[in-house]
Amino acid sequence: MVDHTMNKRRTRRAPGPLDPARIEELALGYVARFATSTARLEAYLTRKLRERGWEGEEQPDPAAIAARFAARGYIDDESYARSRAEGLLRRGYGARRIDETLRGAGIDDALRGAVEPGEGARRAAALRLARKRRFGPFAPEPPDRDRREKQIAALVRAGHGFDIARAVVNAAGTEEAEQWAAEAQAEDC
Numbered sequence: 268m269v270d271h272t273m274n275k276r277r278t279r280r281a282p283g284p285l286d287p288a289r290i291e292e293l294a295l296g297y298v299a300r301f302a303t304s305t306a307r308l309e310a311y312l313t314r315k316l317r318e319r320g321w322e323g324e325e326q327p328d329p330a331a332i333a334a335r336f337a338a339r340g341y342i343d344d345e346s347y348a349r350s351r352a353e354g355l356l357r358r359g360y361g362a363r364r365i366d367e368t369l370r371g372a373g374i375d376d377a378l379r380g381a382v383e384p385g386e387g388a389r390r391a392a393a394l395r396l397a398r399k400r401r402f403g404p405f406a407p408e409p410p411d412r413d414r415r416e417k418q419i420a421a422l423v424r425a426g427h428g429f430d431i432a433r434a435v436v437n438a439a440g441t442e443e444a445e446q447w448a449a450e451a452q453a454e455d456c
Contacts, residue, residue: 284322294332298341302350305342306373325411334363345381347374348374348436352382361398362389365428374397388453391428394448403436410436 283414285293290312297311321327329348348369351378355365361386369379384392398405402418410418415436422432423426 282319285327286322287327290315290327290332294336295341298336299327299345302347303342304344304347304372304374305333305337308336308342310373326410344374345378347372348378348382350369352384356384356392357395357427359392359399361392361422361426361428361431367426385451385455387448387455389427389431390435390448390451391424393431394444396422396427397435397444404438404441 293311293315294308297308301307303311309329309332312327312332316327316329333342348355351368351372352365355368365382365384366379369382397403397418399440400418400421401407402422403410403415406414419429419432422435423429427435434447435444438447
């Protein structure tokens with residue numbers, strides 16, 4: 268005899284509409300799990316309200332909830348922007364990609380400008396990506412012209428300026444590339 272109850276899938280009950288206590292719990296849970304910006308929390312709450320609806324007298328204002336969380340110190344846009352920018356630099360991304368990422372997270376222009384990397388950090392990030400992807404002087408063999416152009420294009424797509432990408436890929440050797448990055452880092456200090 269075959270037990271057919273094992274094959275039945277459990278159906279999930281759709282969550283009910285939000286109320287003041289539940290939206291507060293959602294917001295707290297979100298900021299506890301994720302490093303976020305005020306704008307991202309606002310977008311999350313707006314999406315949850317749209318998906319689940321509202322069960323209450325007065326429709327909540329996600330912007331006000333996010334602002335209240337920022338005032339309490341649960342969210343710090345400056346720390347988020349600085350941390351996100353440093354993380355992207357460590358992974359080898361350039362200033363343009365950092366700016367796009369922070370803009371997408373709702374970080375304002377002034378704060379994006381404050382965390383913009385200096386020339387030394389930009390060069391070091393480009394070098395890090397070139398080393399990781401084995402571009403230019405880090406390649407096992409010197410690249411031909413087509414390969415060099417593709418490597419430059421990849422660095423530009425990663426957010427580096429054309430001049431930085433070209434300098435990294437066209438470096439004669441690893442020592443020359445590292446010296447080039449070190450010069451700018453010394454000037455930044």
